Amino acid sequence: MNLVLIALGIFVATLLGLLVWSVGRKNATGKSPPSQRESLSLACKHLTNLPQIRQALEPGDLTYIANRSNRAIARTVRHERRRIASLYLESLREDFEQLIEAAQVVASLSPKVEAGQEWKRFRLTLEFRWKYQLVRARFTIGPPAFAALSSLALLVSSLALDIERAVAKIGEAAVLTSQPSSSADR
Amino acid sequence: MPFAMASMANVLKILWGCSLALQLSVLLLIVAKKHYQTFPATFSYLLIGLLQSPVVYVVYSIWGYESWQAFRVGWISQAIVTIIRWIAVCELCHLILGQFRGIWGITWRALALSGGIVLLLTLLLGQHDFVRIINTFDLGLECSMATVLVVFFLFARYYRVLIHPSLQSIGIAFCLYSCFRTLNDMLLQTLLRNYAATWNLVDEVTYLATLVLLASAVLALQPRPVQKVALLPSAVYAEFIPQVNDRLIALNNRLSQFLKT
Numbered sequence: 001m002n003l004v005l006i007a008l009g010i011f012v013a014t015l016l017g018l019l020v021w022s023v024g025r026k027n028a029t030g031k032s033p034p035s036q037r038e039s040l041s042l043a044c045k046h047l048t049n050l051p052q053i054r055q056a057l058e059p060g061d062l063t064y065i066a067n068r069s070n071r072a073i074a075r076t077v078r079h080e081r082r083r084i085a086s087l088y089l090e091s092l093r094e095d096f097e098q099l100i101e102a103a104q105v106v107a108s109l110s111p112k113v114e115a116g117q118e119w120k121r122f123r124l125t126l127e128f129r130w131k132y133q134l135v136r137a138r139f140t141i142g143p144p145a146f147a148a149l150s151s152l153a154l155l156v157s158s159l160a161l162d163i164e165r166a167v168a169k170i171g172e173a174a175v176l177t178s179q180p181s182s183s184a185d186r
Numbered sequence: 187m188p189f190a191m192a193s194m195a196n197v198l199k200i201l202w203g204c205s206l207a208l209q210l211s212v213l214l215l216i217v218a219k220k221h222y223q224t225f226p227a228t229f230s231y232l233l234i235g236l237l238q239s240p241v242v243y244v245v246y247s248i249w250g251y252e253s254w255q256a257f258r259v260g261w262i263s264q265a266i267v268t269i270i271r272w273i274a275v276c277e278l279c280h281l282i283l284g285q286f287r288g289i290w291g292i293t294w295r296a297l298a299l300s301g302g303i304v305l306l307l308t309l310l311l312g313q314h315d316f317v318r319i320i321n322t323f324d325l326g327l328e329c330s331m332a333t334v335l336v337v338f339f340l341f342a343r344y345y346r347v348l349i350h351p352s353l354q355s356i357g358i359a360f361c362l363y364s365c366f367r368t369l370n371d372m373l374l375q376t377l378l379r380n381y382a383a384t385w386n387l388v389d390e391v392t393y394l395a396t397l398v399l400l401a402s403a404v405l406a407l408q409p410r411p412v413q414k415v416a417l418l419p420s421a422v423y424a425e426f427i428p429q430v431n432d433r434l435i436a437l438n439n440r441l442s443q444f445l446k447t
Contacts, residue, residue, distance in 0.1 A: 004311050008329070008372050012365050015336045019361055022339035023354055096437075101346060103430045108345040109415065110423035113288035115295075117427050122344075124434035131441035138445065155440055159433040165426075 085139050092156055093132055099159050100125055195251075195383075201390040202239055208397040209236040215404050224281070224411070227274040228356070232400075234270055238263045251383075261320040268327050275331055275360055279338045282349055282357075285415050288423070293341045300337045305330035318375055325371035332364035350411040355403035363396040 066074040103121065107113050213232050216222050222229040242260055249255040279297065283290045305326045312322030335357055342349055349357070367389065374385045 002376070005372055005376055008308075008311075009369065011329075012332070012368055015332050015361075016365055018336045019339060019358065019365075022336065022343045023358060099430075103427065104345050106418070106422060106426055108286050108289050108347060109418045110288040110420065110427075111417045112420050113292060113423060114427075115292050117431060118289075118292060120431050121427070121434065124431060124438060127438050128434060128441070131438060131445065134445055135441055155433065155437045159430065159437070 082139060086136065089132075089136055089139060092153060095156050095160070096128065096132075099156070198387055198390060201387070201394060202243065205390065205394050205397055206236065206239055208394065208401060209239075212397060212401045212404055215401070219404070219407065219409070221404065221407060225274070225277065227270065227277040231267065231270045231274045235267055238267055261324070264324065265320070268324060271360065272327065272331055275335060275357075278353065278357055278360070279334070281412055282353055283338070283342065283347060285412070286345070286347065287417065289341070289345050289347075293338065296341065297334045297337055301330040301334040304333040312375060321371055321375055325368060325375065328364045328367040328371060332361050332368060335361035335364070350408070352403040352407040353411055355399055355406075359396045359399035359403065362399070363392055366392040 061077075065077050100121075107118065107121075209232055213229070213236060216225070216229050216232070242256075242263060245256050245259045279293070280290075283293050308326035308329045309322060312318070312325055339357065339361075341347075370385055370388050370392070
């Protein structure tokens with residue numbers, strides 16, 4: 001019986017923790033409600049910095065510095081490169097989160113959603129977050145490679161393009177639903 | 187010990203008085219603001235809760251606190267109040283997410299499933315002798331109600347649904363009450379008669395705290411606490427979401443490849 005009491009105590013504590021988490025963070029960040037379509041901001045901030053990142057991660061530069069100057073400078077440069085790569089990876093994640101948020105808004109405003117698709121997106125988002133942490137850890141330990149970063153950046157931007165197309169449709173739908181003779185599914 | 191029991195009874199009487207006054211104030215506030223149209227179940231819950239206290243008080247005064255009559259009346263009235271609170275919780279969830287028709291379809295199924303599983307588990311793990319069976323049911327209902335509310339808040343957060351602070355406070359009040367009642371019921375199951383008086387006191391204190399939270403929520407409640415939502419055509423979801431999922435698969439594959447190299 002005591003074991004059940006302890007288990008139930010842990011369960012209730014978990015519930016309370018989840019309650020605090022689920023109602024707390026939203027207020028702290030002041031997110032917009034899904035009915036406000038301004039929350040669908042899709043500008044991929046990371047893309048504008050891609051050429052500079054390419055330059056910063058150029059392996060030739062590091063070899064040149066290593067050959068021409070002392071070890072300490074080369075180490076500082078390597079450290080800086082890692083920091084830049086990490087920062088870029090972080091901005092990539094922020095853009096990804098923004099896009100996922102847009103997808104959530106689309107889902108919440110849809111009159112019909114498929115449980116399979118929702119579950120899939122939930123699972124894939126979790127998978128992304130987990131793998132992102134691993135990649136980030138790898139960037140912190142090993143030398144950052146531009147090819148890997150750029151391919152990730154391009155994927156996030158193509159996701160942004162898809163969502164942008166959908167948002168354009170949402171705009172059209174908003175115009176249609178505001179008209180009384182509209183045949184839009186409401 | 188008798189002195190302690192007597193002082194506890196006095197404290198209980200004071201708490202009863204406070205909760206009666208507060209219940210009456212919240213009910214009058216709801217009537218004055220005409221919120222009984224928006225929250226009929228919550229209104230009924232408070233009304234029945236208000237009626238329960240004098241009934242139980244009379245039974246306790248006539249037959250005594252430890253009599254079988256008091257036991258039966260106490261638990262039967264409590265069962266009615268708990269079931270109406272359950273309906274009030276369902277009403278709150280539907281009021282907030284009901285107009286998001288698509289996600290509501292998934293949400294209510296998830297809520298029913300999680301609530302059902304927790305109820306079943308608590309009923310299986312609880313004590314089933316003659317004295318404790320009602321308490322086990324109460325424990326199960328409270329535990330599943332708390333779970334349903336937490337799952338509901340998680341869904342609302344996941345889908346970025348902004349909940350009006352007053353409605354959120356009502357949900358939190360119900361959830362906290364259920365959580366503390368679960369623990370209180372569990373202790374009662376374990377310690378039985380030794381804990382009965384304390385159980386009543388703890389329950390009254392948590393109920394009073396819940397009423398304070400409800401009162402503040404009702405006080406701040408606007409005439410129309412839920413915004414009207416204009417939904418999108420179904421085609422947008424059907425076309426867009428599978429594409430997003432495909433992109434996510436590609437993104438995860440790219441990350442996996444990157445991790446393997």
